[in-house]
Amino acid sequence: MAIEKIIVPDIGGAEGAEVIEVLVTPGDEVSVDQGLIVLESDKASMEIPATVAGKVIELLAAVGDELAEGAPVAMIERVSEPDTAAASTEPEPAADVPRQAAQEDPLEAAPAAVQVLPDSESTAVESVRDTEAASPAGGAVTTAQAHVTGTKFYAGPAVRKLAREFGIPLEQVHGSGPQGRILKDDLHRYSRRSVQEGGGSGGAGLPQVPEIDFARFGEVETTSRTKLDRLTATNMRRSWLNVPHVTQFDEADITDLEAFRAQLKGEAESRETRLTPLPFLIKASAIALRDNPKLNTSLAGGGEELVWKKYIHIGMAVDTPSGLMVPVIRDADRKSIWQLAAEVMELAAKARERKLVPQDMQGGCFTVSSLGAIGGTGFTPIINTPEVAILGVSKAATKPVWNGVEFEPRKMLPLSLSYDHRVVNGGDGGRFFTRVVALLSDIRQLSL
Known part of the structure; x- marks a missing residue:
């Protein structure tokens, strides 16, 4: 030879x-x-x-x-x-x-011949069924034979390059082209399905987190996660995978705001409420959304349309024994600080007692996630989709601030704004953030 x-x-x-x-x-x-x-x-x-x-x-x-x-x-x-x-x-x-x-x-x-891995046998059989439905009858038998015998399937170099760039395992993709050839559209469909079906510690198309027997290293106790915990995990994972997050950081001087709250402590008690910083944060966010409506939108139509909302409903993240819940305060821009304070207390209590109904957690335009006195100097909150932005609030601290003549102690509140970069650009986020900081630093503007 x-x-x-x-x-x-x-x-x-x-x-x-x-x-x-x-x-x-x-x-x-x-x-x-x-x-x-x-x-x-x-x-x-x-x-x-x-x-x-x-x-x-x-x-x-x-x-x-x-x-x-x-x-x-x-x-x-x-x-x-x-x-x-x-x-x-x-x-x-x-x-x-x-x-x-x-x-x-x-x-x-x-097309290139790619070996089907031994552990992909079940995937290959499912691929045959899908290909038989999508491909011409003439190519179905050949494709089925190729998959069932575990020999090869086909993808051109441009398709394989795209698969490498996005980390898509070609042996798991169902080809819809002639004789089961994998097309770019097949990669797009696979990616969308991976995001929709993925859950838990990993998902289709993503590297799986290996299971470990932790009991080998010492005593353990295994409990089932609550339904709320699982739902929150799914929502957060979906948002993180679908939304290009950008986070900006800033500090608000809340020295005057804290002095004002202290002066109103007696009145708050007479109203049977508590005047925490949260109502001020919600009010400042609502006014900033009104002045910067780009952050009060949501994507629709597969990303081809933008919905501009004529209302301002703000969600507040509440940590409960059962998990994270986000009740929504409606028309926050039209309510006074006292009204917001009362509603914050009411919704937080309902959340901790598991008395919220679905309507209490729907329709949010923007979310405020406050760690309050828990601690930390900053964090990157994950957007509560389909909203396009979220405000993260960390623990305030007294810092020396230069006033032009000398350093003076001021109470500074760390803030972080995460936004969907498909909708909100740096200019939009910066203008919104600057407005929030200005409102919190000079509470007189909240009444204007």
Whole structure:
């Protein structure tokens, strides 16, 4: 049997294209036009196919090598049968068409064969069912045979490059193209399904957190998480995966606000309420939302539309024994500090007693998450989607502040604003944040 050296063909003048993937190993049987390696230049990625059928004897290129036209790729022991040696030195015109097409358009090169891993057998069977439903009848049987026997499936270099960039395991993707070929649309569908179905410590398409037997290291106790805990975890995970979070930090001088609250302590007792900083935070946020309506919106229509809300309802995160709950104060911009204080106490009590009804936690436009006296100098709150922003409040501390003449002690409140960067840009967030800080630093503005 003859030994054939496979070299890099004309790749459109690209010099020093890098080998980013090796598709075969010595000993593999390959067919004509089956991909051997993938090269990536500054313009595109392209597959270098075998020009003959046979067994790979030696690989002459490795990941990271830079190759140009004529560089050796592999040595292949060519099979002797005429019907399998379709790509000889003098091929038939019809057999030469695929190689010409691959040279003219590298992104449309022959599909690569990817081995199905042993533990993907169940996924492969499900893939057959989906492909049979989505593919032409002519290709369903071939695809099914390929999956069931665990041999190979197909994806072009552009699709495989996209899969690498997003960490998508191709062996888990159901191809909807001819003969089960994986298309870019299949990757998009897989990503959307991964986010929708994912839960717990990991999800489809994401690296799983390994299970550990903690009892090996000492005494443990295992309890079931509450339904509220599980729901909160799912919501937070969905928000973190779907929303590009940006967090800005600032401090508000609340020295005067704290003095004002102290003066009103007696009146608060007569009203049978407590005047905490939270009503002021809610009021300041409501006014800032009114003045910066971009942060009072939500995405709709798959991200193609923006809903501008004509109302301002603000949620407040409440830590309860059962988990985190976020009751909503409606029309916060129209209510006085005393009204907000009374409603904060009422909703917090209902949350701790598990007496909130669904309507109490719906319709929020913005959320305030306050750690109060718990501690910390700052944190990055996760957006309560479909809202586009959330305000995080940490523990106030007395700090020396320069007043232009000397340092004086001022009570400073650390704040953090997280927002959805698909909707809110830095200018929007900065203007909103500056307004909140100004309102808290000069409480006279809250009445204007």
